[in-house]
Amino acid sequence: MSLAARLFLEALRFDLEPEDAVRRRVERALELGVGGFVVFGGEAELVAARVAEWRDSVRHRLWIASDLERGPGQQFAGLPELPPPAGLAACPDPLATARSAGRITGRGARSVGVDLVLAPVLDLDVDPRNPIVGTRSFGSRPDDVSRLGREWIEACESAGAGACAKHFPGHGRTTTDSHDELPVVDAGRAELEEDLEPFRAVADTVSAVMTAHVAYPSLGSSRPATLEPHLLIDLLREEMGFEGLVVTDALNMSGFTDAVASTGPDAGPAAGAVAALLAGCDLLLYPADLAASAAALDRAALADARTGDRLEESLRRLERTARRIRAGAPDDLEDSVRNTRRDFDEAERIAVSSVEIVGERPWRIRPAIPVRLEAVWDDRPAPDRPPLGSIFAAELRRQGWTVLEDDGGTEDGESPATLLLVASTPQAWKGTSSFTAAGRSRLDSIMASCSNAWPIVFGHPRLLTEIRPDGAGMCAWGTEQRMERSAAARLDAEVRRANGGSTGAIYA
Numbered sequence: 001m002s003l004a005a006r007l008f009l010e011a012l013r014f015d016l017e018p019e020d021a022v023r024r025r026v027e028r029a030l031e032l033g034v035g036g037f038v039v040f041g042g043e044a045e046l047v048a049a050r051v052a053e054w055r056d057s058v059r060h061r062l063w064i065a066s067d068l069e070r071g072p073g074q075q076f077a078g079l080p081e082l083p084p085p086a087g088l089a090a091c092p093d094p095l096a097t098a099r100s101a102g103r104i105t106g107r108g109a110r111s112v113g114v115d116l117v118l119a120p121v122l123d124l125d126v127d128p129r130n131p132i133v134g135t136r137s138f139g140s141r142p143d144d145v146s147r148l149g150r151e152w153i154e155a156c157e158s159a160g161a162g163a164c165a166k167h168f169p170g171h172g173r174t175t176t177d178s179h180d181e182l183p184v185v186d187a188g189r190a191e192l193e194e195d196l197e198p199f200r201a202v203a204d205t206v207s208a209v210m211t212a213h214v215a216y217p218s219l220g221s222s223r224p225a226t227l228e229p230h231l232l233i234d235l236l237r238e239e240m241g242f243e244g245l246v247v248t249d250a251l252n253m254s255g256f257t258d259a260v261a262s263t264g265p266d267a268g269p270a271a272g273a274v275a276a277l278l279a280g281c282d283l284l285l286y287p288a289d290l291a292a293s294a295a296a297l298d299r300a301a302l303a304d305a306r307t308g309d310r311l312e313e314s315l316r317r318l319e320r321t322a323r324r325i326r327a328g329a330p331d332d333l334e335d336s337v338r339n340t341r342r343d344f345d346e347a348e349r350i351a352v353s354s355v356e357i358v359g360e361r362p363w364r365i366r367p368a369i370p371v372r373l374e375a376v377w378d379d380r381p382a383p384d385r386p387p388l389g390s391i392f393a394a395e396l397r398r399q400g401w402t403v404l405e406d407d408g409g410t411e412d413g414e415s416p417a418t419l420l421l422v423a424s425t426p427q428a429w430k431g432t433s434s435f436t437a438a439g440r441s442r443l444d445s446i447m448a449s450c451s452n453a454w455p456i457v458f459g460h461p462r463l464l465t466e467i468r469p470d471g472a473g474m475c476a477w478g479t480e481q482r483m484e485r486s487a488a489a490r491l492d493a494e495v496r497r498a499n500g501g502s503t504g505a506i507y508a
Contacts, residue, residue: 001033004297007277007314009065010034011250011286015041015075015383026054032294035318036063036116038285044078044112051113061322063283065116065164069136070478071101071347072108079108080347080482084425085120086135086460087354087477088152089144095151097350098138102152104343106159115325116162116208118247122149122198124172131177131433134426134460135477142194146201153206160329162207162321164247168236169225170195171212178213178255179428182224189218200240207321208245209236211281213255224259227272232280245321248276250286257288270296278307282314351486357494358461359472369505370402372416374446374453378424378439379479388458389421391481395488400503417505419491420446420453423479424463434466443467454506456487 010029012022026037037054039047055062066075071082082088082101091097102120109117122145125137138148153163172195174183185192199209211226219235221228226248236242249256251272260272273284273293287293301308375389393403404416422443424435435443446453447467455473457463465471476487495504 001031002294002298003033003315004301004311005029005033005290005294006035006060006318007282007297007311008034008273008284008287008290008294009036009038009063010290011040012037013040014047019046026050029290030054030058032291033060034290034294035061035283036065038065038067038118039075039114040066041075042077044072044076044108047076048112055113061319063116063318063322064114065118065285066109066114067118068105068109068114069119069121070480071105072112072114073347073480073482076108076112079111080104080344081351081480082347083351083354083477083480083483084135085138085148085152086125087483088350089138089148090356090475090477091350091353094144094148097353098148098151099155100346100350102155102163103159104347105152106156106161106163107343109156109161110159110329114161115322116164116247117156118164118166118210119156120149120152120163120165121167121171122146122165122202123167123170124195124198126172127175128462129175129433130172130426131431132174132179132426132428133172134433136426137172142197145198149198150202150205153202157205157207157325157328158330160325162244162325164208164210164245165199165202165206166210167212167214167249168199168209169212169216169219169231170199171214174214177429177431178224178249179253180255180431182213182215182255182259184215184217187218192216192218196235199236203236203240203242206242206244207325208247208283209242210247210249213249213253213259215259224256226256226281227259227275227279229279237280244324245282245317246280247283248281248285251276251284251293252286252288273297274300274307277310277314282317347482348486351482352489352493354477355483355487355490356461356475357490358464358475359470368503370404370416371396371505372404372418373421374418374450375421376423376439376442376446378422378435378442379427379430382479385481388423388479388484391484392421392456392488395485396492399488399492401492401505418450418453419506420450420455420467421458421484422455422463422467423458425459425479433460434463456491458483458487 072079073081121136123133138145156163173185176183213224225231270292301311373389377388455467458479461475464473476483
């Protein structure tokens with residue numbers, strides 16, 4: 001059994017692989033002595049049962065992590081879904097909302113056995129061209145991101161789950177995706193100090209910080225930050241005083257693997273794991289080859305005293321951080337992780353209040369006009385998700401609206417109002433912050449036939465200006481089913497308010 005394997009978290013894709021394949025991957029990893037898993041997808045009850053089984057089968061501490069930027073329901077069916085951070089920041093009381101969201105996320109995480117939440121994103125939303133941050137950020141202002149991020153982190157950790165701030169030292173100024181290539185940030189040191197501010201603000205409280213596979217020449221970095229000790233040790237640890245875990249972004253991303261490969265013909269993923277450890281990383285996520293990477297670390301630790309010392313240091317830090325997380329958990333942890341009706345009700349309230357009406361209300365609202373829906377899904381296919389618009393239509397009908405099934409008119413011959421639902425969010429390997437070519441073509445076709453369609457975007461509000469010159473419309477931030485219901489609920493409430501209680505439709 002490999003000692004170095006304790007530093008790795010293997011990826012488990014309940015969302016992409018059958019359970020038998022996941023089980024075989026778990027068995028192989030546990031035989032190697034893996035430190036834990038990053039879990040994607042699955043029914044909450046199933047995941048909770050499997051995590052308990054995995055932990056019962058080993059003697060060492062097993063870390064379970066998951067990307068929960070949009071609440072526990074982002075990964076685990078049956079748990080509350082939340083808007084992305086940009087949506088939380090848009091709520092009337094963003095600090096209280098961030099606190100509630102962190103608490104809901106921490107409780108939901110613990111209910112399935114997750115003890116390390118790979119959130120929140122502390123990158124700044126400062127470049128509209130950025131293909132990977134956007135709505136994942138709390139905003140463009142360093143002080144806002146600092147305050148909201150800290151509230152979220154403290155609430156999550158008070159619920160018994162460690163939080164992981166990402167992506168250090170800041171991914172907000174990139175214009176390419178580190179899943180595809182190594183982004184290089186050309187900003188000067190003064191600008192990058194703004195990016196660093198949120199990380200400084202949470203360094204004394206967060207359990208973990210995730211590195212960016214991004215180069216920063218003005219910080220003396222021509223390689224990914226993941227491989228730069230002067231960023232992870234000198235800056236993050238010594239200058240900022242961070243004592244928690246330094247966690248890599250996924251080691252299978254091209255921004256990391258290409259940089260490692262460029263150092264020599266024999267430099268593969270295993271060599272990258274060794275280099276990341278020496279740079280100051282403690283926990284290595286999503287290795288391309290777990291067995292080869294762990295074996296390479298074991299060999300390096302035996303051959304080189306410095307590598308061996310770093311391995312021991314990271315193992316001690318893992319144990320120390322685990323004790324810290326447990327010590328900060330509530331005394332009634334078992335009761336607190338049960339997902340009460342209150343958590344779902346609070347998540348619903350947050351989702352509805354986050355939906356934003358954009359523009360100075362240049363439309364007029366007419367009562368009792370049936371609506372027709374057009375939908376553009378501009379993200380990767382979503383397995384098992386109902387088609388975009390079906391949940392929205394069901395919610396409107398529940399509120400008493402008439403939603404037409406086809407392109408026909410109303411009984412009195414008047415044309416129906418058209419609502420244009422557009423889903424387009426930051427996604428790995430998507431490569432754009434805007435619409436894909438296919439999405440743009442679909443949008444143009446709809447707008448050519450119905451120029452007065454009123455848009456509702458499930459993504460960043462910047463997208464509204466790419467649909468209509470005046471940028472008017474509604475922003476619902478994310479593609480979770482909860483956000484589709486919330487957009488319909490907010491639309492209904494807005495129309496009822498404007499019409500003294502009657503239902504209606506929005507016209508441009």
